[in-house]
Amino acid sequence: MEGMTATERRSSWRDRAEERLTAAGYRRGGARTVLLDLLDAQRCARTVLEIEDELRASDRAVGRASIYRVLDELEQLHLVQRIEVGQGIARYERIAPDHHHHHLVCQNCGVMVPFTDDALEDAIHRLSTGAGFEVTSHDVVLYGRCADCRAAADAEAGST
Amino acid sequence: MEGMTATERRSSWRDRAEERLTAAGYRRGGARTVLLDLLDAQRCARTVLEIEDELRASDRAVGRASIYRVLDELEQLHLVQRIEVGQGIARYERIAPDHHHHHLVCQNCGVMVPFTDDALEDAIHRLSTGAGFEVTSHDVVLYGRCADCRAAADAEAGST
DNA sequence: TTTTCTGCAAACTGTTTGCAAAGGC
């Protein structure tokens, strides 16, 4: 990261977000800035409550309502994607310009693993064009057990 | 329905459900029976609140808690599928034995249209087997505009 | 100085839980 060129830094999610927010007429409030920092650094989709805890822990606490409000704005501007992962819990993840992906959710430990698959995208794309229905976005979530939980379960089965 | 043979009736969702519930050690309570009737007759996925209203309207009211409990049991037994459709609202739909499908959700009018696609299933199946992750189920939701809303929008665009 | 943004607390909504009464076996 340290070795980034100016151009690379310019094209970061963080900067694109700031640009688009300004263009949409938003001011740069404290909560918004902190949120952008966090989202830019995040590696995987988070819930609002996780975000809240994380910010409180790093003593840059932000009111819950503000988190919801900012995430909502960011979603409208297509800077953040909201992912529903069962049990009525929503997770938020920044949208990387060229990194469309879906998620595997482990029903044992809850971990989310991103994945991409061209055949899947092709199938959806073909569907989208021939459906009468006009598809603007899609969500694919696979549920099961992650490699770790599988290994753990296997080990246990083997030892009994 | 009246002209059904014994075999056809035997293979109905309703009867399979009852069988499986009994096998799992459940008794036949009033709420459960009413719920089974409703689910068996339903044409599309419903929310719990919709179910509650519907039952109250048909003067066979069932407590909300019971609806949740029964749907939960039915989901465990794979007799009912829970579908998350954004905004943290869950919909429930009975599982037809040979009719696995996904949903298109119209972001304009909210209608849900079921669809099936072999290429999509193939892609997911291939993913499932080669992932390290053990996939037990999957959810695909396509968002967009249904044919009706599209037509309406086009008509409006044409007239202006 | 005007308008937006923020945090707080209260309100809401969908869901879950505890408990006493009703009902199946």
Added chain:
DNA sequence: GCCTTTGCAAACAGTTTGCAGAAAA
């Protein structure tokens, strides 16, 4: 009669909203 199922009401969790003060432009 024992144990499950049910309904009610209260508890909960995530989310939204109203409002007064703080902060940006």
